[in-house]
Amino acid sequence: MVACGQVLACWTLLALLAxxxxxxxxxxxFRLYRLLIETPAQVEMLQQLEKQSxxxxxxxxxxxxxxxxxxxxxxxxxxxxxxxxxxYELQGSILLYNMQELIDREKATxxxxxxxxxxxxxQFYHHLDTxxxxxxxxxxxxxxxxxxxxxxxxxxxxxxxxxxxxxxxNSGVFVECGIHAREWISPASCTFVLNELLSxxxxxxxxxxxxxxxxxxxxxxxxxxxxxxxxxxxxxxNMQPYGVCRGVDLNRNFASDWNGPGASNDPCRYDFAGGxxxxxxxxxxxxxxxxxxxxxxxxxxxxxxxxFSQLVMFPYGYKVDRVPNYDDLVAIGRKGVDAIExxxxxxxxxxxxxxxxxPSSGDSVDWVYSALGVPVAYTFELRGPPDSTNxxxxxxxxxxxxxxxxxxxxxxxxxxxTRLSYYDGERQEL
Ligand SMILES: [Zn+2]
Numbered sequence: 001m002v003a004c005g006q007v008l009a010c011w012t013l014l015a016l017l018a019x020x021x022x023x024x025x026x027x028x029x030f031r032l033y034r035l036l037i038e039t040p041a042q043v044e045m046l047q048q049l050e051k052q053s054x055x056x057x058x059x060x061x062x063x064x065x066x067x068x069x070x071x072x073x074x075x076x077x078x079x080x081x082x083x084x085x086x087x088y089e090l091q092g093s094i095l096l097y098n099m100q101e102l103i104d105r106e107k108a109t110x111x112x113x114x115x116x117x118x119x120x121x122x123q124f125y126h127h128l129d130t131x132x133x134x135x136x137x138x139x140x141x142x143x144x145x146x147x148x149x150x151x152x153x154x155x156x157x158x159x160x161x162x163x164x165x166x167x168x169x170n171s172g173v174f175v176e177c178g179i180h181a182r183e184w185i186s187p188a189s190c191t192f193v194l195n196e197l198l199s200x201x202x203x204x205x206x207x208x209x210x211x212x213x214x215x216x217x218x219x220x221x222x223x224x225x226x227x228x229x230x231x232x233x234x235x236x237x238n239m240q241p242y243g244v245c246r247g248v249d250l251n252r253n254f255a256s257d258w259n260g261p262g263a264s265n266d267p268c269r270y271d272f273a274g275g276x277x278x279x280x281x282x283x284x285x286x287x288x289x290x291x292x293x294x295x296x297x298x299x300x301x302x303x304x305x306x307x308f309s310q311l312v313m314f315p316y317g318y319k320v321d322r323v324p325n326y327d328d329l330v331a332i333g334r335k336g337v338d339a340i341e342x343x344x345x346x347x348x349x350x351x352x353x354x355x356x357x358x359p360s361s362g363d364s365v366d367w368v369y370s371a372l373g374v375p376v377a378y379t380f381e382l383r384g385p386p387d388s389t390n391x392x393x394x395x396x397x398x399x400x401x402x403x404x405x406x407x408x409x410x411x412x413x414x415x416x417x418t419r420l421s422y423y424d425g426e427r428q429e430l
Contacts, residue, residue: 022230024233025231025232027103028075029075029078030075030098031072033072035090035092037062037067037069037090038065038066043064046071055074056073056081058070058071058270059072070387072099096390106125110125111127117134132158135160138162142198146162148161148217151285154239154281158222159220159286161218162214162215163297164214165212166213170211171422171423172214172293174215174216174374175214175215175217177216177219177304178217178221179364182234182235184228184393189382189399190305191218193216197214208410211414220250221237221250223238224239237270237272247267249273251304251364253278255277255287255371256367258276259362260362261360262360263360273362294372301414302378304378304379305379306380308381308394309357309386310386311350314332314377314378314379315366315370315377316369316370325375332376333378336413342408343408344404344405348409376413380409382394
């Protein structure tokens with residue numbers, strides 16, 4: 001027990017002893033509401049509420065009538081939100097009464113730090129270091145697997161990835177995962193897919209590994225991912241401070257209509273676009289890597305993996321114009337959605353990002369498509385459904401089925417893109 005003469009000195013000492021991240025955010029009695037917005041007055045009220053108070057965490061923004069919206073409400077605001085819902089006659093339901101219970105339950109499904117790569121398993125979620133060790137271990141066992149190390153994050157962590165396959169005639173598939181820290185199912189699914197590509201005997205998976213070179217980065221926001229384990233389970237952004245707030249939404253930080261619709265210029269917001277396009281070291285590392293390798297490695301396909309909402313989306317997110325190969329991307333997306341449903345019955349929806357979810361500017365997929373000319377570019381939102389009661393805290397027993405769905409989608413979508421001749425031209429160049 002530490003004896004404290006002065007309260008202030010005691011606090012300082014305890015803070016030093018504890019370290020910042022040993023005292024994580026708590027969400028006791030935070031509630032999750034699902035609202036159905038029907039009138040312009042309701043839209044305006046919710047927009048005001050989001051602007052004025054950080055006690056409401058919005059999953060998306062209120063934009064128009066006939067829209068569903070999920071919000072997380074701090075316990076000291078429960079009376080206020082109850083009154084507001086009544087006064088504005090807003091229809092809605094309470095999906096969950098205590099977010100902290102969800103987080104506490106999830107802890108039992110996290111493998112401890114120091115887990116050896118041999119014990120890596122998809123019945124569990126894994127710390128950042130465990131994922132990186134597992135990548136290193138796999139690269140040591142498979143000569144066709146090359147470990148990639150990019151730049152460094154704001155907190156000076158490397159972005160680790162792998163390149164699987166060495167056939168120069170193959171087209172490259174880039175898989176970007178974990179750009180949003182709290183979406184743990186993304187790194188989990190991407191490592192599962194990599195493992196299947198390395199070790200599965202299934203002929204369709206072997207074909208995928210043989211016909212494409214795979215570049216997979218399981219955690220492109222390493223600081224944020226670590227922070228969700230030790231600081232705040234619902235953190236989304238990177239960790240760079242901007243005044244009293246911190247963190248840039250890396251998926252709003254790319255040079256595709258940067259800081260346009262669906263992004264914020266307020267550093268305290270969850271979708272803060274950053275100081276400028278590619279202001280963040282993690283974004284710059286990805287941009288420089290992709291610019292250097294897109295032609296050399298024939299990267300014609302880009303998958304960005306997120307959660308939740310069960311969507312398979314293609315550009316654009318920032319404008320309503322249709323992309324030149326819209327019909328093809330509709331067809332490829334449909335194949336993905338059908339394959340997902342065949343796997344375990346989950347229903348996903350496919351479409352252009354702006355038509356499917358909400359306007360978003362500065363995201364990686366739009367940038368890769370527009371600036372680098374990668375023609376087959378998709379953002380996945382994995383399980384759960386839009387009215388999910390656990391959002392980013394997907395139970396660990398759903399990791400494997402969710403990852404199997406993603407693999408099934410990759411197989412079907414790359415098959416359809418091959419049929420549509422997206423990978424032909426390059427072979428002819430040889
Ligand atoms: Zn996301």
